Amino acid sequence: MIRACLLITLVGASPVQAQNNTPISAIEWLSQPSLAPIAERKVTAPENNPEKIPAKIIISNLKTNKDEKYGLIPQEISGIPENFWTEIDSDTLHQLLMNQPRSNLPSADDLLIRALLATTAGDTNVLLVRVETLVDRGAAQAAYSLIKQAQIENIQSFELFAKTALLTNNVEEMCVRLNGARHLSNNEALRVYCQLHSGSRTIARINFSALKALGEFGPITSTLLAASLNKENKKNFTLPEVNLPTMTPLDFHLWNNIGQTVPTKNLPISFATLGLKKSSTWLEKIQATERLSITGSLPADILLQTYNSGEVATSGGDWDRVLAVQALNRVLSDPIIDPSNELNYFWETQQDKKLIATLSRAWSDRLLEFSTTNIDNDLLFQMQVLSRQNAFPFKMTMKRLQNKHQLLSPKVFKEVMSMFDKEIFVSKEFRAINILKAMRFISKALNGDRPALSKAILLYREMGLTPLAQQLAMEFMIIGNLNDS
DSSP states (O other): OOOHHHHHHHHTTOTTTTSTTOSOOHHHHHTOTTOOOSOSSOOOOOTTSOOOOOTTOOOOOOOOOTTOEEOSBOHHHHOOOTTTTOSSOHHHHHHHHHTOOSOOOHHHHHHHHHHHHBOEEOOHHHHHHHHHHHHHTTOHHHHHHHHTTSOOOSHHHHHHHHHHHHHTTOHHHHHHHHHHOGGGOOOHHHHHHHHHHHSOHHHHHHHHHHHHHTTOSOHHHHHHHHHHHTGGGGGGSOOOOOOGGGOOHHHHHHHHHTTOOOOSTTSOGGGGGGGGSTTSOHHHHHHHHHHHHHTTSSOHHHHHHHHTSSOOOSOSTHHHHHHHHHHHHHHTTOTTSOOHHHHHHHHHHOSSTHHHHHHHHHTHHHHTTSOTTTSOOHHHHHHHHHHSTTOSOHHHHHHHHHHHHOOSOHHHHHHHHHHHHSOOOSOOOOSHHHHHHHHHHHHHHHTTOTTHHHHHHHHHHHTTOHHHHHHHHHHHHHHHHHHHO
């Protein structure tokens, strides 16, 4: 595990932490107690053993400038190989990451986020794919910090830079850059917005009128820009209905600019960071942190802090969930008290069971102070297992979980356990293609193809990731059962 003292010294230098409105730093995320050690040994695939991969994916040794390295976490801290992303071309990598199934296990999601944040080799195109993936998973602030390491000098890179800036309220820097280099964007609406935001309102109005006459704007964008440019007369405008399915980050800011707040709850998760701004209500912040923590894009501690940052004045709906978290948080402060009643209430109120795994991490130290011998509570035991990597002996834990829930057939369970006794003769490289393939196996297993779990375990072990494979197997026995219930 990464030493806390080393992490503390690095937090201040983290590029993410440097942002004023940052809800998380990369190092804070990496310091979660449940993150498994990457590997028990260094693995190098033998040259005479070519990888078996899907037929449509072509792997080649790409010519990469060794000086091109991007990331927020040093390699010696992340444990991610420097060549992790250089195995396949950026177009194929983009296709794989954008089509990666969302149903997965916490430790698998954590490893992917860790790899996206780690300092690794790869050209600007690979960097842009990593940034877009972070945005797609809700980690917009990390994406913004990561893309700033690149040279923003063409339309493609600026478009993604602008998107991350809008999603993290870092609009000023983006607009100043665009106003000084207008060739970086062919988005005329963004150009007018930036002239209005950080330039001249008069020039913005002139350009808007000319571009509107040329039909450069759609009806919604045109109305929102006109209202923004004429706030003093905005009552004269008939505003369109908010269209959530087509909402863009620029649309979000244009609505906000005319005093119309758009809740982020029903927008894609890439907008969730905007729900953490100071003006957001407590409930909006809770909903945003829940969504982000489920994908691994926000540390569990931040979620727990958000739950406990206010007093609930009513009950029902989301507030029942908040009350349950606060009640359990109080009881877990004293390991002498039996938390069974609060645990039962907590589990009943969690509509998305992945939140149980997330909060288990936040309570890790306190959960492990309780003795499951003295308190015979299966819910407590499961949360202890989820809270920290290999908190209990592996085989004993797997047998207990199988006996309790019978999630796997006896045949499949025996096969899964045999994967951990199997001697590994063939090594696979710890690189992106194999990690994404293993994650797909896990997703298939969670969706009903139980034998796919054995394939995932074997692949992780062939990469030298046995501790991670053990944690994933235990998480599967718990979360797979929750999905079925």
